[in-house]
Amino acid sequence: MMRTLPIDNNQNIQVEARSMGAEQQVEVGIAPAGKAATGQPVVIMRDLKKWYADFAVLDGIDLEVRKGERIVVCGPSGSGKSTLIRCINGLEEYQAGKLIVNGTEIGTDGSGVDIVRKETGMVFQGFHLFPHLTAMENCMLAPMRVLKKNKAQAREQAQAFLERVGMAAKANHYPSQLSGGQQQRVAIARALCMNPQIMLLDEPTSALDPEMVKEVLDVVLGLAESGITLLCVTHEMGFARQAADRVIFMDRGQIVEQASPDEFFKAPKSERAKQFLSQILH
Numbered sequence: 001m002m003r004t005l006p007i008d009n010n011q012n013i014q015v016e017a018r019s020m021g022a023e024q025q026v027e028v029g030i031a032p033a034g035k036a037a038t039g040q041p042v043v044i045m046r047d048l049k050k051w052y053a054d055f056a057v058l059d060g061i062d063l064e065v066r067k068g069e070r071i072v073v074c075g076p077s078g079s080g081k082s083t084l085i086r087c088i089n090g091l092e093e094y095q096a097g098k099l100i101v102n103g104t105e106i107g108t109d110g111s112g113v114d115i116v117r118k119e120t121g122m123v124f125q126g127f128h129l130f131p132h133l134t135a136m137e138n139c140m141l142a143p144m145r146v147l148k149k150n151k152a153q154a155r156e157q158a159q160a161f162l163e164r165v166g167m168a169a170k171a172n173h174y175p176s177q178l179s180g181g182q183q184q185r186v187a188i189a190r191a192l193c194m195n196p197q198i199m200l201l202d203e204p205t206s207a208l209d210p211e212m213v214k215e216v217l218d219v220v221l222g223l224a225e226s227g228i229t230l231l232c233v234t235h236e237m238g239f240a241r242q243a244a245d246r247v248i249f250m251d252r253g254q255i256v257e258q259a260s261p262d263e264f265f266k267a268p269k270s271e272r273a274k275q276f277l278s279q280i281l282h
C-alpha cells in the first residue's frame with residue numbers, strides 16, 4: 001500500500017505505508033540483500049535542526065535512507081552521530097525541519113513517536129538489558145506488552161532470534177551471567193523481536209573487550225545481509241567496508257560527506273574527513 005506525504009511545499013515523495021499489528025510475520029531466515037538502489041525512502045530528514053541553548057547539535061541535516069539500505073555513520077566525538085540516530089526513533093526531539101520515518105512524520109512536538117518506536121529497533125553501546133530478566137524474558141517483554149503477543153508466540157519468536165544470534169543455549173541466563181559480547185547479542189535479538197523495519201545501532205561494539213567485538217560484528221553483518229534497513233554508528237571501518245552501502249561522515253552537527261565505503265576510505269573529499277581517517281586508520 002502506498003501513500004503520498006508532503007515533504008515540503010513543492011515536493012511529494014511516495015513512501016511505503018507501514019504494516020502494523022501483531023499479525024506481522026516473523027522473518028528469521030536470511031533474505032537476499034542489495035535492495036538499496038530501488039527501495040522506497042524509509043527515513044527522510046529535511047533541514048533537521050536541534051539545539052541545546054545556542055549550540056546546534058544537528059545543524060541542518062538532509063538525509064534520505066532507502067528501504068534495505070545499510071548506512072554507517074562516523075565522525076569525531078560530539079559531532080552529533082548519536083543524536084542523529086536517536087532522532088529517528090524519537091529518543092531525541094528536534095526543533096526545526098522535517099522527519100518522516102517509515103511513512104510516519106515525527107513532529108517537533110514528538111507526535112508520531114509511538115508508531116515509529118514500534119517499527120524501529122535500537123541497540124545501544126551499553127546493552128541496556130533489564131538486569132532482573134533472563135535473556136529470554138528480555139526478548140519476550142516488549143512483544144507481549146507493546147505488540148500484545150501471547151506468551152507462547154513471544155517465546156517462540158524469542159527462541160528463534162536468540163538462536164539467530166547464537167545465544168539460545170544461554171536463554172535462561174540473567175545479564176549478569178553473560179559476557180559483554182553475549183549481552184549485546186541478546187540486545188540485538190531483543191530488538192529483532194519487535195520485527196522492526198529499521199535497526200538503529202549506536203556504537204554496538206565500543207564497550208566490548210576486543211575479543212568480543214567480532215562475535216557482535218558477525219551478528220550485525222548477518223543483519224546487514226538480511227535486507228533490513230540498518231543505520232549503524234561505528235568506527236569499525238572493516239565492518240563499514242564489508243557491510244555498508246553508504247558511509248555518512250558527520251562533523252559539528254552536519255553531514256560533511258557521504259559516499260560508498262570504497263570512495264570514502266580511498267578518497268575522502270573534505271579536509272575534516274581526511275583528518276578524521278588519519279586518526280582512526282593506522
Ligand SMILES: Nc1ncnc2c1ncn2[C@@H]1O[C@H](COP(=O)(O)OP(=O)(O)OP(=O)(O)O)[C@@H](O)[C@H]1O
Nearest residue numbers: 052055057075076077078079080081082083084203
Ligand atoms: N543534554 C545535552 N545538553 C547539552 N549538550 C548536549 C546534550 N547532549 C548532548 N550534547 C552535546 O551534543 C553534541 C553531540 O552529541 P552526540 O552524543 O550526538 O555526539 P556523538 O557524535 O555521538 O559523540 P560520541 O562519538 O562521543 O558518542 C555533543 O557536543 C554533546 O556535548
Ligand SMILES: [Mg+2]
Nearest residue numbers: 081082083202
Ligand atoms: Mg555517540
